[in-house]
Each structure stands twice: as C-alpha cells, then as structure tokens.
Amino acid sequence: MSRKPVVVGIDGSPAADVAIKWAALEAASLRTDLRLLYAASPGGSASQAGDIVYRAVALARGLDPRIAIDSHTENGVPSTILVEASGKAAIVVIGSRGLGLMAGALVGSTGLDLAANAHCPIVVVRPDLGTTAGVRVVIGYDGSPASDTALDFGLDYARRHDVAVRVVAAQPEGSELHRITEAELRDAVQNRGGHDAELIQITGHPAEHILRLSSDADLIVLGARGRGGFAGMLIGSVSQTVLHHADCPVAVIPAAAIGG
Numbered sequence: 001m002s003r004k005p006v007v008v009g010i011d012g013s014p015a016a017d018v019a020i021k022w023a024a025l026e027a028a029s030l031r032t033d034l035r036l037l038y039a040a041s042p043g044g045s046a047s048q049a050g051d052i053v054y055r056a057v058a059l060a061r062g063l064d065p066r067i068a069i070d071s072h073t074e075n076g077v078p079s080t081i082l083v084e085a086s087g088k089a090a091i092v093v094i095g096s097r098g099l100g101l102m103a104g105a106l107v108g109s110t111g112l113d114l115a116a117n118a119h120c121p122i123v124v125v126r127p128d129l130g131t132t133a134g135v136r137v138v139i140g141y142d143g144s145p146a147s148d149t150a151l152d153f154g155l156d157y158a159r160r161h162d163v164a165v166r167v168v169a170a171q172p173e174g175s176e177l178h179r180i181t182e183a184e185l186r187d188a189v190q191n192r193g194g195h196d197a198e199l200i201q202i203t204g205h206p207a208e209h210i211l212r213l214s215s216d217a218d219l220i221v222l223g224a225r226g227r228g229g230f231a232g233m234l235i236g237s238v239s240q241t242v243l244h245h246a247d248c249p250v251a252v253i254p255a256a257a258i259g260g
Contacts, residue, residue: 004090004120005033005070009082012052015095015127020056022125022249023093024063029160030090034060036071037085039078049073079113086118091251093123096243115224118254121153123219125249134218134248136164136198140210141188143180146223148188149253154221155194157251163218165189165197170206207241214246221251 008023027034139154
C-alpha cells in the first residue's frame, strides 16, 4: 500500500511558494508523493487557476525531480477542502500568510478550523524565513495525548533530518495543575527512543520560553490542545505569538489527528 502524500495548499503567493519548498523536501524525506491543492473561489478565472497550479508544479519539480507530484483544483471553502484532504494525508503544509485562501492561515478562522478538524499534523511555514537550516527540533510537552503525538512526530522528524531534539515542559507561573515531573518527562521521551534528547522544565509563559529556546530550531512541534503549560496553544494568544514570531516552521497536532 502506498504511503500517504504530503499535501500543500497553494495560492500563488510568496508564502505558498515557501510552503511548497518545505513540503517537497519533506515528501522526499518521507519517500512519499507531493500533492498540490488549490481551492478556487466561485467565479474565479480558470486561466488564473491553471497558471498558479502550473507554476507550483514547476517549482516543486525543480526542487527534486524524483518526487511524484500531482495537483488538484477544487471549488469551495479552503478550510473545508484542506480538512477533507487531510484525511488521506501524512501532513498538510500551508503558508502562514498569503493571498486569498491562505491569508492569515492558523491565525484567522480558516486556520483555526483546520487546526480543530484536520486529521493529520499541520505545518505552518512563514514566507520570510531565512535560508539557514536550524540544528534542532523543539517539542512542547505537557503529558496530554496531543503532546504525546507531538513528541512522536518531532522525534521521527529529527531522526529523518539528523537534527538534535529539545523537549520543553512548560508550567505557568503559580499553577501546580498537571505539573510534569522530571521522571515523567524523561520516561515519555526515552520510551520513544529519544535517549539523546535535551530535556528542559521551565516555569512561566509558554510562548516566551518556546520562542527563546527555538532560536536555532529547524521546527517547533506543539499539540493543538493540551493541558497545563500548553493548554489552548492554538486557540489563544500563545499560539498567535508563536506563529507570528517563531524563526522556523511550526507543526501542530490537531485533536482530530489523535482521535480527539
């Protein structure tokens, strides 16, 4: 049985172009196909849609000619189309800002709908990221099912890309709710084979620590819904802070991706 493809939302914007580049490299790493998905608005120009898809395919093929690429144009609401596609995807990749369907992704309603309902991990790539690759994956962990899946995702990514792992357990100031002990954090990581991972426990605002500890990161991985330090990461100010200011792509694990 063939592996699930990496799906990337395209719209002709610079943000989408950066997302295509990230998605193509990830498809090559996963040894799977790359699927380009364009959501056409009602009354939109078929010629414009064709041009956007043609250019996106050319861009992806130029990055790695060995990747099998297919493209689809569908009419409808972008978030609905992307959520449906996520049911048969390994990862869905989008630009954090773009034109039309991708504008404000994972900050506005389209992104929040995708984060709540997608059936696979979502990766958000900023259009202004530098070309220098980071040296580690930073994973937010709080013991919730979502963060367990984030840990699995982040460790697998690190193995495939040969980068270090930093796991951060954040505890809000003045709260003892669901505090992760040193032993619980160590066991969770080592039971998944992350014996060389750097483990950090901190107290304070989760977003501030994640951003500070990810200045040299290649990827940040967070659960969409957690508890304790990472509760509400994608529905409140913490998520917006990380997505607006992270110096690397951000992967999120929606509740639906873990059966939540």
